[in-house]
Amino acid sequence: MKELNCTDPEVDNIIAHEVLRQKEVLNMIPSENYVSPNVLKAIGSVLVNKYAEGYPTKRYYQGNANTDAIELLAIERAKKLFGVEHVNVQPHSGSPANFAVYMATLEPGDTVTGLALPDGGHLTHGWKVSATAKFFNSIQYHVKEDGLIDFDEVRKIAKENKPKLIWCGATAYPREFPFEEFSKIADEINAYLAVDIAHIAGLVAGGVHKSPVSYAHIITTTTHKTLRGPRGGMIMVTKKGLEKDPELAKKIDKAVFPGMQGGPHEHTIAGIATALGEALKPEFKDYASQIVKNAKALAESLMENNIKLVSNGTDTHLILVDLTPFGIGLGKYIAVALENAGVCLNANSIPKDPSTPFKPSGIRLGTPILTTRGMKEKEMKQVGKYIADVIKDYQNIELQNKIKQEIIKLCAEFPVYEGL
Numbered sequence: 497m498k499e500l501n502c503t504d505p506e507v508d509n510i511i512a513h514e515v516l517r518q519k520e521v522l523n524m525i526p527s528e529n530y531v532s533p534n535v536l537k538a539i540g541s542v543l544v545n546k547y548a549e550g551y552p553t554k555r556y557y558q559g560n561a562n563t564d565a566i567e568l569l570a571i572e573r574a575k576k577l578f579g580v581e582h583v584n585v586q587p588h589s590g591s592p593a594n595f596a597v598y599m600a601t602l603e604p605g606d607t608v609t610g611l612a613l614p615d616g617g618h619l620t621h622g623w624k625v626s627a628t629a630k631f632f633n634s635i636q637y638h639v640k641e642d643g644l645i646d647f648d649e650v651r652k653i654a655k656e657n658k659p660k661l662i663w664c665g666a667t668a669y670p671r672e673f674p675f676e677e678f679s680k681i682a683d684e685i686n687a688y689l690a691v692d693i694a695h696i697a698g699l700v701a702g703g704v705h706k707s708p709v710s711y712a713h714i715i716t717t718t719t720h721k722t723l724r725g726p727r728g729g730m731i732m733v734t735k736k737g738l739e740k741d742p743e744l745a746k747k748i749d750k751a752v753f754p755g756m757q758g759g760p761h762e763h764t765i766a767g768i769a770t771a772l773g774e775a776l777k778p779e780f781k782d783y784a785s786q787i788v789k790n791a792k793a794l795a796e797s798l799m800e801n802n803i804k805l806v807s808n809g810t811d812t813h814l815i816l817v818d819l820t821p822f823g824i825g826l827g828k829y830i831a832v833a834l835e836n837a838g839v840c841l842n843a844n845s846i847p848k849d850p851s852t853p854f855k856p857s858g859i860r861l862g863t864p865i866l867t868t869r870g871m872k873e874k875e876m877k878q879v880g881k882y883i884a885d886v887i888k889d890y891q892n893i894e895l896q897n898k899i900k901q902e903i904i905k906l907c908a909e910f911p912v913y914e915g916l
């Protein structure tokens with residue numbers, strides 16, 4: 497791995513500090529993961545140099561035999577892993593993947609519905625500041641008091657507003673999605689159902705979560721979260737999608753290129769192919785199932801230590817902590833206190849947050865990275881205690897320093913990126 501170091505001391509120095517941070521901190525942002533050394537090598541390859549506008553065998557530039565091969569390999573692996581008919585691996589990330597779905601299925605001004613951002617939805621599912629709400633008529637649905645999707649509201653929006661596209665999926669929703677419910681509603685009004693599995697792709701791939709393939713017309717994902725690949729996006733079209741519109745795969749491809757993007761990032765696509773190859777191995781099933789076991793153990797530990805969780809637990813890789821028993825709008829303060837103590841997570845709005853998105857009342861954390869490091873339920877119990885102690889006494893710098901030292905020792909027992 498040494499060869500990845502460049503000879504620019506200023507850049508090297510910054511990267512070296514980041515390597516150390518990733519080794520010594522409990523990184524618990526649920527949308528992050530640690531890629532394998534092989535994925536790192538693939539994205540650091542000379543494929544970065546190549547322009548490959550177009551699609552395999554239909555490129556606008558010469559010299560693309562190898563990029564064709566790598567892109568076709570990524571597509572073939574994704575089709576096999578998820579069991580879908582068509583895959584586009586070119587979106588630069590999750591947001592452009594989602595934008596391409598709007599481009600492929602709607603005209604500007606058409607109606608769309610998705611979960612509101614403060615309730616766990618993603619910006620690109622029609623939140624007001626996103627282009628998806630500026631160029632389309634977005635009507636958002638919410639979660640109920642118990643933190644679960646309000647299906648009465650989804651049905652009401654479907655009946656009254658007839659959205660042409662329904663989004664299912666989230667960025668901060670700790671429960672499994674009932675894809676079937678969404679699919680019934682979408683079918684009744686002849687809408688497209690797009691399921692965004694950005695967060696749970698690894699759990700679906702590993703068979704721990706139900707697959708949306710038989711319910712959705714389109715599935716989008718990022719490749720860098722639980723799937724443990726490089727930063728990228730994919731759009732998949734299912735058999736159901738092609739039955740609804742036989743031209744859907746072509747429309748998706750045209751929406752990505754030339755609709756939204758120019759040259760694909762073939763070095764990233766090589767990293768995606770590598771990660772998909774890893775996800776196809778039997779060990780990945782164990783990894784995915786351990787992520788959820790760890791999240792459940794962590795949730796238990798937090799609750800045993802009197803920390804309130806949205807929906808009182810988790811079915812996924814992530815946990816949403818409701819900090820309102822300690823005060824309103826404390827998310828950022830507690831995220832900073834935890835960072836001082838060696839735990840990196842993010843402040844997050846909670847459903848019906850009494851504060852603003854800039855000063856949210858929750859924190860969001862997850863277990864993909866800790867699981868990649870090899871930690872199990874035993875460690876989660878201890879980590880839950882550390883987090884609860886810091887939350888309850890978040891102004892206690894001495895406590896943060898003490899926990900930080902213990903966390904450095906814990907991290908050393910679960911080494912990563914040895915040799916880097």
Ligand SMILES: Cc1ncc(COP(=O)(O)O)c(C=O)c1O
Pocket residue numbers: 527589590591592594618620665666667692693694695718728
């Ligand atoms: C559900 C969901 N969709 C899409 C995205 C967008 O991904 P990106 O940040 O890669 O654009 C995210 C990112 O967190 C997400 O959580």
